[in-house]
Amino acid sequence: MKRMKTCFSVAVILMTATVSIWSQDWTQFRGSRLDNRADGFRVPVSWPANLTQVWKVTVGTGDATPVLQGNRIFVHTRQGAEETVLCLDSSTGKEIWKSAYPSPAVTGPSASHPGPRSTPAIADGKIVTLGAAGILSCFDASSGKLLWRKDNPGNIVPQFFTGTSPLIVDGLCIVHLGTRDKGTIYALDLGTGKEKWTLPGDGPSYSSPSVMTVSGKKHIILVTEKNLAAIDLADGKLLWSVEAPVQQRFYNCVSPVIDGQKIYVTGQGSGTKAFIVEKQGENYLPRQLWHNTSTGAKWNTPVLRDGYLYGFTDTRRIYCINASNGESAWTDEAAHSDFATLVDCGQVMAGLPSTGNLLFMTPSPKGYNEAARYKVSETAIYAYPVISENRIFIKDAENLILFSLR
Numbered sequence: 001m002k003r004m005k006t007c008f009s010v011a012v013i014l015m016t017a018t019v020s021i022w023s024q025d026w027t028q029f030r031g032s033r034l035d036n037r038a039d040g041f042r043v044p045v046s047w048p049a050n051l052t053q054v055w056k057v058t059v060g061t062g063d064a065t066p067v068l069q070g071n072r073i074f075v076h077t078r079q080g081a082e083e084t085v086l087c088l089d090s091s092t093g094k095e096i097w098k099s100a101y102p103s104p105a106v107t108g109p110s111a112s113h114p115g116p117r118s119t120p121a122i123a124d125g126k127i128v129t130l131g132a133a134g135i136l137s138c139f140d141a142s143s144g145k146l147l148w149r150k151d152n153p154g155n156i157v158p159q160f161f162t163g164t165s166p167l168i169v170d171g172l173c174i175v176h177l178g179t180r181d182k183g184t185i186y187a188l189d190l191g192t193g194k195e196k197w198t199l200p201g202d203g204p205s206y207s208s209p210s211v212m213t214v215s216g217k218k219h220i221i222l223v224t225e226k227n228l229a230a231i232d233l234a235d236g237k238l239l240w241s242v243e244a245p246v247q248q249r250f251y252n253c254v255s256p257v258i259d260g261q262k263i264y265v266t267g268q269g270s271g272t273k274a275f276i277v278e279k280q281g282e283n284y285l286p287r288q289l290w291h292n293t294s295t296g297a298k299w300n301t302p303v304l305r306d307g308y309l310y311g312f313t314d315t316r317r318i319y320c321i322n323a324s325n326g327e328s329a330w331t332d333e334a335a336h337s338d339f340a341t342l343v344d345c346g347q348v349m350a351g352l353p354s355t356g357n358l359l360f361m362t363p364s365p366k367g368y369n370e371a372a373r374y375k376v377s378e379t380a381i382y383a384y385p386v387i388s389e390n391r392i393f394i395k396d397a398e399n400l401i402l403f404s405l406r
Contacts, residue, residue: 062115097144148193197236290326
């Protein structure tokens with residue numbers, strides 16, 4: 001009996017440990033649940049004066065957010081004439097495997113950002129990467145072995161090259177490829193790379209797809225260069241679309257925020273809108289709930305927390321909107337930078353403007369309340385911080401850095 005109790009206790013500990021590891025992973029763009037949320041973060045009793053740097057590794061150029069699974073962190077960069085996928089031990093920064101392939105150089109107005117911008121996605125022992133020149137690859141996550149690749153021989157990319165991230169859902173890799181006014185949404189078998197369905201139409205944006213479930217049916221929700229659209233995951237059928245034009249510039253960058261059957265979308269100069277998707281007979285129709293014309297994001301995807309949307313405005317300021325009615329709760333006066341990311345860490349949110357100042361704030365509809373601020377890089381940052389427990393992974397211009405908040 002005592003031995004059975006011991007075995008049961010060990011099993012519980014192992015199960016708890018497994019759940020803990022998985023809950024703190026960051027496996028694709030905007031996190032494992034596509035909600036900008038990091039689990040396991042513990043707010044210190046008193047915030048230290050500085051973060052502790054654990055390791056720093058030069059990995060190459062690029063703005064792609066790393067992905068974390070268990071004790072491995074993966075990053076997609078450019079080194080010389082090649083794009084490179086690196087798998088590192090997350091505790092030590094030591095290289096576990098590396099895979100590289102030749103890729104056309106980024107030219108034109110994007111030449112100052114020569115590396116990949118698309119965040120990899122990892123699931124079922126496989127990692128999918130999308131390069132700046134539109135080369136889609138799938139590797140074995142354990143060994144780095146190439147499993148399949150979808151080349152882009154015509155170098156057909158948007159004006160500022162590829163910036164959307166792949167999505168893995170139900171054994172499919174969903175990705176939007178193409179150029180201005182002409183694109184195709186692909187659903188590829190994750191194991192083989194074979195096409196399950198394709199949907200031609202709008203060109204891709206710099207936004208990334210998400211997924212929602214309505215009446216038991218999974219929909220891919222994405223913002224193209226011109227529209228907000230829903231696609232049936234099962235067969236690739238276009239279910240509905242509404243215009244989503246950018247008012248001041250010619251590209252959409254912000255990904256849709258999903259909450260049940262509600263969708264929140266925003267973009268530069270277009271404010272923020274809320275829709276609810278309803279089933280009517282055999283059809284699914286979006287109905288606009290509200291439109292805040294004065295407050296919206298430019299680059300970053302807002303975070304939904306306790307009925308409020310938090311983000312950085314297209315005028316570089318942190319804002320809060322009531323998600324039930326669209327009314328602005330507050331906008332902070334301090335300006336940050338054009339590009340910034342925001343992560344929900346539970347009791348606090350972490351904001352990372354491209355200036356390299358990591359901000360921790362207490363979310364509240366009453367106003368901005370900054371808890372701490374740390375300088376994490378002297379170079380510009382365009383990737384999300386990957387936060388797992390009190391480990392903070394930062395990808396700057398050329399380095400991957402692990403900080404610890406003690």
